[in-house]
Amino acid sequence: MPRLPPLPPELPALSGRSLGPCPLCGREMLEGPSLEEHHLVPRSLGGRETVTLHRVCHRRIHAEFSERDLRDRYGTIESLRAHPAIAAFIRWVAGRPPEFTKATFKRQGRRRGRD
DSSP states (O other): OOOOOOOOTTHHHHTOOEEEEOTTTOOEEESSTTEEEEESSOGGGTOOOEEEEEHHHHHHHHHHOOHHHHHHTOOSHHHHHHSHHHHHHHHHHTTSOTTOOOOOOOOOSOOTTOO
């Protein structure tokens, strides 16, 4: 039986080395394309601090909140987790595998000045 060639150098990173739990949903984070960096306060509004999140978690945050909301009310993981829509999302995503990225979210209502 012929031997398979070795994996290209970029593929071992896709094997999913664990980076610990996602700060938002608590599911395991596996190194690779299912992760993104989130600025707790948007860069455009002066934010510098970032956290690594699942892509699906990151996209849910930006579907729910405007940049001003993130700066003024939801600039911490704790405040994000306390929001009812994010809490419902966390319950929903809990059963998905760590590499899950396929959910799509529509921006909610009128985003400016929304509670």
